[in-house]
Amino acid sequence: MILPPRGTKDFTPELAILWKEIVSKIESVYQKYGFDPIITPIVEYWDTLKGKYGEEAEKKEIWRFRVPQSKKWYALKYDQTVPLARYFARFRPKLPFKRYTIDRTFRYDEPQKGRYREFWQADADIVGSPYPEADAEILNMMIEAYETLGFNVYLRVSDRRALESLIEKVGEKDKFIEIARIIDKWDKIGEEGVLEKLKQITDKAEKIIELLKENPEEFYPKEFWEIIDLVEKKNKIKIDIKLARGFDYYTGMVYEVWIEGFNRALGGGGRYDNLIGIFSKEKIPAVGGSIGINPLIDVGLEKGIFNLNKKTYTQIAVIYIEVFKEAWRIANKLRDLGLNVYIDLLRRDFKKQMEYVIEKDIRYLVIVGKKDLANNLVTFQDRLTRERKKIPIENLEEIKSLVQ
């Protein structure tokens, strides 16, 4: 009863502060690359999402429902991309349309480490450019975003067209999607598993495996090498033709973000030229990527990249000894100076007030006592450096320069 639904998460202040820092860093990188935010609703009409994610997702993963008040079917956002396509059809923004959305996503998955039923995605997409420079901009930006967050990632990169050439070469072009779906499971089921499954649908299974392991560059189109040429940090890129991510959906370059010692991708994306125009029945090229914030937090905390040390935005605790009203005025004056200030609201003694300060790890104290007040003073204290200083009340602005 007191837990949130299975697969959802409460963020304590420490976690929410970390989350805000992560979001703010991702946003600043997205903005550096010329992306602007849009927000679309959590709730969409089911009709809008229907048929966009494949049968499997529709049956198992989409949160869809009716409410007692209406006969309409609704669904919760399954990703940020179909809502973008709907948005695009509605507003017809000038091209290229470079937008980011950092928002919740809902998938009725089986919850596991780093995987939730309600989770946060930070998506950035470029709508309207068919050119390699758009793909490259996404790759450069994603590498920078993870670096800014302190993650030493590499990007597995490939191109649907390369795998298509490979499959065509062995003469199984017609079975491309089925074969790609099997190859996509390589990480989970391994070479043996892939071979076994391929054998069930083609007698070229061994040849395919052999070619995949060779990872032959010849299959990649010219445009792919133009993308790679524009990537700034080429050492972060691992070209891997076995990456067969979502080829129901992706039409060109695809990538996944990996970190050593974690068995799933932290994010990914690619080019998808058939989705954005779906509501307006046009072909609108698009390329984008998504950062999964929940696995980032879970892995980042586990690996010590993040910590939960920051427990509050409060900078100063005004501690009073008997003189609440004067302390209250001083607290409000400090707030007028733009400082984040706590004052006890429980009429507690000095010791209890300090317990709160220690629990929340508030760095600075302004102690208001009778003796000091008689001389129009307060005592300022830095709990970290242990410095103490008497400050005249008419001179409270001085505190601003003492607080970091």
Next chain:
Amino acid sequence: MILPPRGTKDFTPELAILWKEIVSKIESVYQKYGFDPIITPIVEYWDTLKGKYGEEAEKKEIWRFRVPQSKKWYALKYDQTVPLARYFARFRPKLPFKRYTIDRTFRYDEPQKGRYREFWQADADIVGSPYPEADAEILNMMIEAYETLGFNVYLRVSDRRALESLIEKVGEKDKFIEIARIIDKWDKIGEEGVLEKLKQITDKAEKIIELLKENPEEFYPKEFWEIIDLVEKKNKIKIDIKLARGFDYYTGMVYEVWIEGFNRALGGGGRYDNLIGIFSKEKIPAVGGSIGINPLIDVGLEKGIFNLNKKTYTQIAVIYIEVFKEAWRIANKLRDLGLNVYIDLLRRDFKKQMEYVIEKDIRYLVIVGKKDLANNLVTFQDRLTRERKKIPIENLEEIKSLVQ
């Protein structure tokens, strides 16, 4: 098909940028008063929300549902407070627990101006203090938040205990909740309407109306005046015993935020000492308030307090004439300096590149052309002041100081 569900809203970049500015200002005020964020899920178990909001809300307004994958009943957040109560029972944070949550809320209302089925609330609550200073802190903070946003508001303030005394005085104590519910409709149905409805349940209707119009101070308890005494801007307060807001729920001070020329409250809150402990079956005092962000945006735009002039976070457009690759490198160098930079990804000519710049109203240009490049220069231009300046490529940092 291409519209989002009725009563929900797409935020274009201009609107999302305004939204972010509003949220950031509210957060900075909440933080100044020592509040920290928490995040709770959008989806809750229906069991958690059931019985907390009254029959009317349950029947008409709550989004509740099952998904095909499960027999569990879920519901979307109806407010930020019941999730706070659940959070409190789960984590038992040290008191006082001062948290804010800026998040979506879902009510299956009939949509109208400023009222949505999916909308944003900025809530701040103090859990654990029964004292007037907690109520006063909420009032001071709310006044400051609206002022920071540029709104000249006043707060209608009252206290459940005052109306209780009044009703007790006329001898109708037993009918308090019913009478309060009628009085709460004063703004909508006027004095006549209230009188008529009161007459249906009491023969003291005229006396009650008379006392309400007198607004007699004698009915307010000592603690209420202690709250008012601690309010910094008393000229923003209108004490009005006719304010009978949600007395199923509020137990002491109540307030609503009003602005001249808008027929609904922009926000409100009060003391509610019976909710937070509901899951742990204790009495935990609490006081808080909520800012409705959607009506704020709608009214703020209408009244010219807000505008949609800021269309992008992008500071600089790198414009190239034939020399894309060099321009690409320069764009990335400017990003390394922390600047927000756009470069065309559509291989367009100068004129088309400039059309985008004008559409998005990007202030600064860095023009990369063959002639300049031969001298290791680029041309920097401020579209606002019309200043132009040649800048050596090895000296791009200079641009940082030229950009505001």
